[in-house]
Amino acid sequence: MLTTAGGAVWAAYFDEATGDDGLGSRGLVRFDDTLAVSWTYPYDAEPEILDCHALTVAGETPWHYAYTTFHIGSVRNRAPEDHGPAPHHGAYALLVSGRDGALIGGYGPEHDLVTPLRLGPGGIEGGQARRLIFPDGGGLHDVNRAQLFTRGADLHVFHDNGWWRASLDELTAGSGLAGS
Numbered sequence: 430m431l432t433t434a435g436g437a438v439w440a441a442y443f444d445e446a447t448g449d450d451g452l453g454s455r456g457l458v459r460f461d462d463t464l465a466v467s468w469t470y471p472y473d474a475e476p477e478i479l480d481c482h483a484l485t486v487a488g489e490t491p492w493h494y495a496y497t498t499f500h501i502g503s504v505r506n507r508a509p510e511d512h513g514p515a516p517h518h519g520a521y522a523l524l525v526s527g528r529d530g531a532l533i534g535g536y537g538p539e540h541d542l543v544t545p546l547r548l549g550p551g552g553i554e555g556g557q558a559r560r561l562i563f564p565d566g567g568g569l570h571d572v573n574r575a576q577l578f579t580r581g582a583d584l585h586v587f588h589d590n591g592w593w594r595a596s597l598d599e600l601t602a603g604s605g606l607a608g609s
Contacts, residue, residue, distance in 0.1 A: 431486045431580065436462035439491045441481035456481050457493055457504070474509040476500035483523035483532070487581035492525045494532065501530070501546075501553060516555020517544040524597045526582035531600055533561065533577060533584065541569040545601040556601065561586075563593060 430440045438460040456478025459468040470478060480496035492503045494515060501512045501523070519539065520532035525548075532544045545556030561569050569575055575588040582597035 431484060433486050433489045435489050441484035443480040468507055475511040476502050482521055485523045485525055485579040487525050492523055494520055494523045512548050513552035515553060516546055522577045522579050524579050524582055524584055526597050531597055543600050
């Protein structure tokens with residue numbers, strides 16, 4: 430769940446989160462500042478969200494990375510937008526700033542990959558993936574003990590009593606994809 434400055438509360442769901450109200454089966458739901466449902470992801474929208482692997486908000490816009498299509502999408506003015514297939518599968522965190530972004534994580538040994546991306550009119554272009562490294566040079570060895578949170582272009586990592594923050598620009602420096 431993430432909130433915006435305007436008071437929206439965005440909740441992303443995984444496939445087991447279906448209930449009598451059916452909200453979880455939508456994949457993405459917006460609540461207002463009183464926690465009343467104000468919008469639900471349409472069943473026929475693209476990309477389909479069976480499981481929302483990653484959610485971030487940039488300003489008032491939610492961005493999501495959906496399983497099983499592995500597409501990146503956003504919602505603007507209550508209208509879902511499909512930006513196309515992501516350059517990497519299995520990520521669990523998404524950063525977005527303008528047309529630039531990054532996926533964090535992946536399956537198995539790719540759990541600590543940072544994959545830069547650029548959103549364009551023809552789809553999504555991927556950059557060179559690299560490992561997420563802490564300032565001391567160590568890696569994210571036990572992803573199950575770490576908690577990662579994103580908000581727009583900022584990544585926050587809580588791991589072993591430490592809190593680290595990195596910006597999208599810091600994570601993608603030298604990839605040739607940073608900047609608008």
